[in-house]
Amino acid sequence: MIAVAAKKRLGAFDLDAAFEAPPGVTALFGKSGSGKTSLINAVAGLMRPDAGRIEIDGAVLFDSSARIDVPVHRRRVGYVFQDARLFPHMNVAKNLAYGGRHDRDRVIDLLGLDGLLDRRPAALSGGERQRVAIGRALMSDPRILLMDEPLSALDAERKSEILPWLERLRDEAGLPILYVSHAASEVARLATTVVVMEAGGVKRAGAVAEVLSDPAAVGMIGAQEAGAVVRARIAGLDRIDGLTELALAGGRIVLPGRLGGIGTHLRLRISAQDVILSRDKPQGLSALNILSAKVTAIDEGPEGVAVGLLCGADRLLARVTRRSARALRLEPGQQVWAIVKASAVAPDDVSGAT
Numbered sequence: 323m324i325a326v327a328a329k330k331r332l333g334a335f336d337l338d339a340a341f342e343a344p345p346g347v348t349a350l351f352g353k354s355g356s357g358k359t360s361l362i363n364a365v366a367g368l369m370r371p372d373a374g375r376i377e378i379d380g381a382v383l384f385d386s387s388a389r390i391d392v393p394v395h396r397r398r399v400g401y402v403f404q405d406a407r408l409f410p411h412m413n414v415a416k417n418l419a420y421g422g423r424h425d426r427d428r429v430i431d432l433l434g435l436d437g438l439l440d441r442r443p444a445a446l447s448g449g450e451r452q453r454v455a456i457g458r459a460l461m462s463d464p465r466i467l468l469m470d471e472p473l474s475a476l477d478a479e480r481k482s483e484i485l486p487w488l489e490r491l492r493d494e495a496g497l498p499i500l501y502v503s504h505a506a507s508e509v510a511r512l513a514t515t516v517v518v519m520e521a522g523g524v525k526r527a528g529a530v531a532e533v534l535s536d537p538a539a540v541g542m543i544g545a546q547e548a549g550a551v552v553r554a555r556i557a558g559l560d561r562i563d564g565l566t567e568l569a570l571a572g573g574r575i576v577l578p579g580r581l582g583g584i585g586t587h588l589r590l591r592i593s594a595q596d597v598i599l600s601r602d603k604p605q606g607l608s609a610l611n612i613l614s615a616k617v618t619a620i621d622e623g624p625e626g627v628a629v630g631l632l633c634g635a636d637r638l639l640a641r642v643t644r645r646s647a648r649a650l651r652l653e654p655g656q657q658v659w660a661i662v663k664a665s666a667v668a669p670d671d672v673s674g675a676t
């Protein structure tokens with residue numbers, strides 16, 4: 323359990339943010355300048371709040387009213403920056419040892435660093451460097467891992483390469499991770515909890531599936547980036563056409579590509595702009611990817627209308643134009659049909675379920 327509350331005046335900028343989060347990855351999400359880095363710096367002890375309280379798994383690191391301010395080196399926080407910041411003249415083994423010796427073998431195994439130990443940072447890819455930086459942080463035996471946009475300096479290919487390692491870290495390392503990002507796809511894939519920041523404050527905080535499927539959050543996340551996260555199970559594979567059939571709570575959808583073995587559970591991001599709505603059951607289309615849904619909420623923004631849907635127990639999000647919203651006469655409680663575009667899901671939007 324993490325509980326963070328921090329107030330700080332930084333020049334003309336006012337940070338006044340508070341949130342609580344259960345175990346797992348907590349994503350601090352928001353536009354540039356919203357205060358994400360300032361907030362994790364407060365957790366790290368690199369920035370001293372004017373007032374506030376920071377508690378990680380029962381350990382109070384800062385409490386202005388009780389005059390507690392644990393010094394940085396005693397906070398036991400691991401910090402991973404955008405750039406790996408490894409020592410260029412040391413090989414990976416020495417870079418790791420600089421962090422500490424805690425659980426060395428397990429950390430090497432967890433991050434797949436075994437084959438890299440003799441190499442210097444210059445001979446590593448950007449993704450490998452970040453894995454070493456994470457390993458170095460873990461070897462200091464931190465109580466929390468702080469990651470400030472750890473993928474933002476990587477190209478798309480390196481990002482795809484490192485994402486499964488971050489999932490493994492989330493699922494196996496057993497420590498809370500505070501993860502700064504302004505990419506909704508990363509948040510959808512990795513986060514357990516999302517804290518949406520705007521102008522120094524917390525606009526919204528909650529479970530990832532809840533926040534990302536909320537039409538009212540679309541304006542904060544960005545219309546292009548908005549999309550719900552659902553859990554799915556692989557129910558069938560079409561080897562000839564290279565398709566995967568997924569069972570969601572509210573029906574079945576078929577997606578291109580082989581997404582895993584039958585029975586595998588996945589976490590899947592379905593972009594709002596890839597969900598089409600219809601009042602009547604579509605005719606002439608195959609029954610695939612058509613889900614019966616109930617409208618739960620509608621939010622009209624400058625870029626169109628966001629519609630929250632309940633399909634079985636899954637929450638989906640659709641984006642329609644104002645004109646379609648009028649034509650569909652959308653209102654909460656209404657039954658509609660949600661059509662998920664079969665080509666919609668990018669490879670990085672699929673991951674192991676947690």
Ligand SMILES: Nc1ncnc2c1ncn2[C@@H]1O[C@H](COP(=O)(O)OP(=O)(O)OP(=O)(O)O)[C@@H](O)[C@H]1O
Pocket residue numbers: 332333334335352353354355356357358359360361504
């Ligand atoms: N020491 C400081 N003095 C004055 N202003 C500051 C100071 N530190 C940060 N700020 C301002 O506070 C605001 C929030 O900065 P912060 O780096 O926390 O945002 P962010 O959400 O992490 O942004 P980014 O995604 O660009 O890293 C910015 O407007 C920044 O200029």
